[in-house]
Amino acid sequence: MFNIALFGCGRIGKVHAVNIDAHPLTQIKAVIDPYHEGAAKLADEYDAEVMTTEEAMADPDIHAVVICSATDTHADLIEQAARAGKAIFCEKPIDLSLERVRGCLNVVNENNAKLLVGFNRRYDPQFRTLKDLFESGAIGKAETLVITSRDPSPPPAEYVKVSGGIFRDMSIHDLDMARFIMGEDPVSVSAHGSCLVDPAIGEAGDIDSAVVVMHFESGAMATIINSRRSGYGYDQRIELHGSKGMLKAGNVREHQVEHWGDESCAAAKPQYFFLERYKEAYIAEWQHFVDVLEGKAEPQCTGVDGELALYLAECALESLEMHQTVKVN
Amino acid sequence: MFNIALFGCGRIGKVHAVNIDAHPLTQIKAVIDPYHEGAAKLADEYDAEVMTTEEAMADPDIHAVVICSATDTHADLIEQAARAGKAIFCEKPIDLSLERVRGCLNVVNENNAKLLVGFNRRYDPQFRTLKDLFESGAIGKAETLVITSRDPSPPPAEYVKVSGGIFRDMSIHDLDMARFIMGEDPVSVSAHGSCLVDPAIGEAGDIDSAVVVMHFESGAMATIINSRRSGYGYDQRIELHGSKGMLKAGNVREHQVEHWGDESCAAAKPQYFFLERYKEAYIAEWQHFVDVLEGKAEPQCTGVDGELALYLAECALESLEMHQTVKVN
Amino acid sequence: MFNIALFGCGRIGKVHAVNIDAHPLTQIKAVIDPYHEGAAKLADEYDAEVMTTEEAMADPDIHAVVICSATDTHADLIEQAARAGKAIFCEKPIDLSLERVRGCLNVVNENNAKLLVGFNRRYDPQFRTLKDLFESGAIGKAETLVITSRDPSPPPAEYVKVSGGIFRDMSIHDLDMARFIMGEDPVSVSAHGSCLVDPAIGEAGDIDSAVVVMHFESGAMATIINSRRSGYGYDQRIELHGSKGMLKAGNVREHQVEHWGDESCAAAKPQYFFLERYKEAYIAEWQHFVDVLEGKAEPQCTGVDGELALYLAECALESLEMHQTVKVN
Amino acid sequence: MFNIALFGCGRIGKVHAVNIDAHPLTQIKAVIDPYHEGAAKLADEYDAEVMTTEEAMADPDIHAVVICSATDTHADLIEQAARAGKAIFCEKPIDLSLERVRGCLNVVNENNAKLLVGFNRRYDPQFRTLKDLFESGAIGKAETLVITSRDPSPPPAEYVKVSGGIFRDMSIHDLDMARFIMGEDPVSVSAHGSCLVDPAIGEAGDIDSAVVVMHFESGAMATIINSRRSGYGYDQRIELHGSKGMLKAGNVREHQVEHWGDESCAAAKPQYFFLERYKEAYIAEWQHFVDVLEGKAEPQCTGVDGELALYLAECALESLEMHQTVKVN
Numbered sequence A, B, C, D: 001m002f003n004i005a006l007f008g009c010g011r012i013g014k015v016h017a018v019n020i021d022a023h024p025l026t027q028i029k030a031v032i033d034p035y036h037e038g039a040a041k042l043a044d045e046y047d048a049e050v051m052t053t054e055e056a057m058a059d060p061d062i063h064a065v066v067i068c069s070a071t072d073t074h075a076d077l078i079e080q081a082a083r084a085g086k087a088i089f090c091e092k093p094i095d096l097s098l099e100r101v102r103g104c105l106n107v108v109n110e111n112n113a114k115l116l117v118g119f120n121r122r123y124d125p126q127f128r129t130l131k132d133l134f135e136s137g138a139i140g141k142a143e144t145l146v147i148t149s150r151d152p153s154p155p156p157a158e159y160v161k162v163s164g165g166i167f168r169d170m171s172i173h174d175l176d177m178a179r180f181i182m183g184e185d186p187v188s189v190s191a192h193g194s195c196l197v198d199p200a201i202g203e204a205g206d207i208d209s210a211v212v213v214m215h216f217e218s219g220a221m222a223t224i225i226n227s228r229r230s231g232y233g234y235d236q237r238i239e240l241h242g243s244k245g246m247l248k249a250g251n252v253r254e255h256q257v258e259h260w261g262d263e264s265c266a267a268a269k270p271q272y273f274f275l276e277r278y279k280e281a282y283i284a285e286w287q288h289f290v291d292v293l294e295g296k297a298e299p300q301c302t303g304v305d306g307e308l309a310l311y312l313a314e315c316a317l318e319s320l321e322m323h324q325t326v327k328v329n
Helices: A011-022 A036-045 A052-059 A071-083 A098-110 A125-136 A157-162 A167-183 A199-205 A279-293 A304-321 B010-021 B037-043 B051-057 B071-083 B098-110 B125-135 B157-162 B166-182 B201-204 B279-291 B303-322 C010-020 C036-045 C054-060 C071-085 C098-110 C125-135 C157-162 C166-182 C199-203 C279-293 C304-322 D011-022 D038-043 D053-058 D071-083 D098-110 D126-136 D156-162 D165-182 D199-205 D281-291 D303-322
Strands: A002-007 A026-032 A062-067 A086-093 A116-117 A142-150 A188-193 A207-215 A222-226 A233-244 A245-249 A259-260 A263-269 B002-007 B026-032 B065-067 B087-091 B115-118 B144-148 B184-193 B209-216 B221-227 B235-242 B246-251 B259-260 B265-267 C002-005 C024-033 C064-067 C087-091 C115-118 C141-148 C186-194 C209-216 C220-227 C235-242 C245-249 C255-262 C265-267 D003-009 D024-030 D063-069 D087-089 D114-118 D142-150 D186-194 D209-216 D221-226 D234-240 D245-249 D257-260 D264-265
Touching: A002 A011, A002 A052, A011 A026, A011 A062, A011 A279, A011 B144, A011 D087, A026 A052, A026 A279, A052 A071, A052 C209, A062 A071, A071 A086, A071 A098, A086 A279, A086 C036, A086 D063, A098 A304, A098 C024, A116 A279, A116 A304, A116 B010, A116 B265, A116 D221, A125 A167, A125 A233, A125 A245, A125 A279, A125 C141, A125 C255, A142 D142, A142 D221, A157 A199, A167 A188, A167 A207, A167 A222, A167 A304, A188 D186, A188 D209, A188 D221, A207 A304, A207 B010, A207 D142, A207 D186, A207 D221, A222 D142, A222 D186, A222 D209, A222 D221, A304 D209, B002 B010, B010 B026, B010 B037, B010 B065, B010 B279, B026 B037, B026 B051, B026 D156, B037 C235, B051 B071, B065 B071, B065 B125, B071 B087, B071 B098, B071 C235, B087 B279, B098 B303, B115 B279, B115 B303, B125 B235, B125 B246, B125 B279, B125 D257, B144 B166, B144 C209, B144 C220, B157 B201, B157 C064, B157 D024, B157 D234, B166 B184, B166 B221, B166 B235, B166 B303, B184 B259, B184 B303, B184 C209, B184 C220, B209 B303, B209 C186, B209 C209, B209 C220, B221 C141, B221 C186, B221 C220, B221 C265, C002 C054, C010 C024, C010 C036, C010 C064, C024 C036, C024 C054, C036 C064, C054 C071, C064 C071, C071 C087, C071 C098, C071 C265, C087 C279, C098 C304, C115 C279, C115 C304, C125 C166, C125 C235, C125 C245, C125 C279, C125 D142, C141 C166, C141 D114, C157 C199, C166 C186, C166 C209, C166 C220, C166 C235, C166 C304, C209 D098, D003 D011, D003 D053, D011 D024, D011 D038, D011 D063, D011 D281, D024 D038, D024 D053, D024 D281, D053 D071, D063 D071, D071 D087, D071 D098, D087 D281, D098 D303, D114 D281, D114 D303, D126 D245, D126 D281, D142 D165, D156 D199, D165 D186, D165 D209, D165 D234, D165 D303, D186 D303
Parallel strands: A002 A026, A002 A062, A062 A086, A086 A116, A142 A222, B002 B026, B002 B065, B065 B087, B087 B115, B144 B221, C002 C024, C002 C064, C064 C087, C087 C115, C141 C220, D003 D024, D003 D063, D063 D087, D087 D114, D142 D221
Antiparallel strands: A142 A233, A188 A207, A207 A222, A233 A245, A245 C255, A259 A263, A259 C245, A263 B265, B144 B235, B184 B209, B209 B221, B235 B246, B246 D257, B259 B265, B259 D245, C141 C235, C186 C209, C209 C220, C235 C245, C255 C265, C265 D264, D142 D234, D186 D209, D209 D221, D234 D245, D257 D264
């Protein structure tokens, strides 16, 4: 049984708490959150203790940390955990500053720490199936990837201000997904954007609608279509067009019941948001981390993956501002 | 060029008029209808003459008759045309009385007349594709056929009174379709029905919702689901389940545009009614009749097919009344 | 925490074991199975004890029994549990003899025992959504129900011999579903069948393909299409046609990835069988039983429901043999 | 009755010949093609005469010209027809040189000639329905347009060499479609491309896979995904995402029959190529030109539309070469 210290009791912390608890090989031993009431409540629910960061890092019975706290604490906690010899699961991003990410990863490497970065969509059964079929040769060589990724509704402008912007906050998942599906790295990034959904987002210096086009070494191209608002739930689709056909991962609908009436034949909307759509992905992701803890697997999504996704987001931002294609080094 | 005498200028007569005129090898020479104004208008539109039945039958320049007049005139017209040596296309049914049908077909046979009975759905590209795939072995041996056939809205009770009832008027198409798809004849019929759509239909002594189950020689079964009203257009679907899988002919939608909104992902309804759904079928049916006229083909849907469909409809009626399965002789 | 005695360690027993264990309010205390090795293994896995039936019934710490043993033990175990004051969850059927079922239910009633009969499909999210939409008035008054229910592949003839036949073993789920969806009881049953899938099933005196048509008090009709083999997975669909439109519960596919290639646009098959398709239904069913244990709910699927489904299966068998519609008393 | 002179007897000329002939208000009077045998055959089929360009232009009985000849003849024929007072239907493009197009349009304007440019997709019932629904307010304000447009298989390199390149030859349809759907003009164009399908296309100096992103005055964005080969037929789809939801025009499939088997649930591929997919569009386009001839409508797709689409194609080419976004003046 692996004892876990959980940092952060917010929405995503609770998702992981359920999965840690449900897994036969893991249990929550410590909960750490500056919001004491939340920490106490979660600890109580899972028979865990409330600890300080220092206590958790010092506790030899804690095998791994799960970092779901505020973004600006991630890098520090990763470094402390690496030095304390804990295995590390960290929600994306490692940090909003690429320099800070690189410094942090140096510490991880120096301590030979196991670090899994939480790009949850890599574990989504739909996208996995698409990737597996692609790798089995179903459509030949990859040519064009199109990722559609729209949130159901925009975040508050306050969140946008500290989010690092749409590329670092939202598109980063799709930038990582493009690398994951294609199995190669982009050589250039070209980004386009507008503020169409909420003027407050524009006033916060961000955009809410984006299109990113990337070229890969092989000549293949990937296009990412993002919006902070769909109007019909969480729109998460992938089309991979290859030399012999296309694979198309559709949305997961709320249910399979259609209503045929005098206006239309209506099917259910996509599942509302990430808690619903990626529920199975989070469970599979946790299983993978347990495999890492057991020594059965190396992290599939490493610090370098986190760094590269952030770097691509920065390239996108630069491209947006310069109105030109940016080379990826 | 084949000259055609068209009997009946109603809705279905006009459908055939368009197709006769559009075909490079056929033209309307005579229009016959007791409603003179309608006949005159149609004749004018297609540069044809208004004739009496006698004139048309006597005209040696008329090669074929197309019978779209009232049901109770069909058998007489067929007989006259057979005796006059015309090729005959007759809308279903030949007559509502099985005895009369048999008498009529005797005349047809005695005169070696070519008779094509108008079960238009046999020429529907969807159902043809299903039949072709089945015959090519795609699903092995046929086991269970399910035909869903629902009209968009019920006819007036006046029509129902002279229609011969739902089995002779509406289900007859599906009874013929079952024979057509399966390529064998039923050995028993079992029918069930209710009056659920319009009480006036019940008062007219008919039902408006029906389920018919048939057994075939091979042991295969066919189920027909009928309703006089769908609430969402013309519902025309077939499922053929075989030893190695299933073929499923879906509806043809009004268009291919979906509207994803905050309530649902809405697709278009099925095409409204037979004029839309079977437009291509009527054209293909006419092409087949031209092939018959040219001597390139024998009628694919003969008087015997018309007789058998009517006989099955009578068996269904008997089964409905007796609450038991009726053997087909 | 409710302590559960689990009778039967087969496939379905294991499904319930997982759900009992995962629920925060229930745990397996006793495992009872004549196959000692299986019982010991399951008990070991869930920190439970292997007991005899007598020990389990006598143990005052056991609050409820879950009966997943061989069909011919169900009625006896229900009676013993009722007398011992346990709440009872019993997999369908209570017994294959209607008389035995009635005797058993008398004992249940005399002891005021809580009995939930395991028609798992009632808890399927797809069918629940269809029922909820229907009850909210989405399609007006119910007119025609069509249930398609095909197993992926036929059971061995040995199983067929002790199964009670297709109606008692397989169609019984659909007969119950028809009552559940329609919210009323049938007044007549008419059944049709053939042996098309496996001659050994016919030699065992059973059929493997069936169509059952039922009339309800309201005049509405239900049609059930069954086959012991689909060739493409577990085909579980419902169409409910009403006065204002239709609700259509489709299959749940293995995944949402389509492969567009030079032959077709291929989507995934339906989930393979009941373990996959009804996984969520079993969890929801167990939640309902816990609600019953907590006194928050009365059993939604009672002994009477079990009795009626079996009675309808017997009516179907009688109808099949007599080739006529059988009235339901 | 309007008499038409048809220039060019190739694939697209034959499409228009059928539609001209089938329309009750138009007939082919003259056929002009340097390939005499083809011209004679077509003229014979439609009871028309073979003429020289000069004869056709001089014939006062010819009301309109339909230009389906080689691209490099379009501008000259338009000018001659404009001077001869004929109404003009010209297949795209007017010319591959923007300067030549502008000169040609000057002649058209000086002579007040009616000119309809043949962007056939504007008349496609699917895209029309999408546009109509958008304009009726179904999804609020337009935000992101995604046009997927993939040919079934690449043209020969010889064709590519004289085609003007993928943007002028293929994407031009999508550039026009973007303007048509959005109802506004782009302010910038950014293009990306690779040669992935056929090295011979690359050797001819062209690309075969392209992504074009455009910004509009309103801030809305359009993305065009092109490939010279799909592997599964003609892939013609549009997604228009707005402030209140999305409209999605899907492909038109070859048929509506699905084959459910042990590998998948397979639906039919998209219709093969433009002759099939846009058959109805060509008929509707011709109807529109007849409306123009009758004075009932002004050309919906003018010389300016042709010019702008070509200009956007040139911007795309410049963007591709410069690796930066190009402003549209």
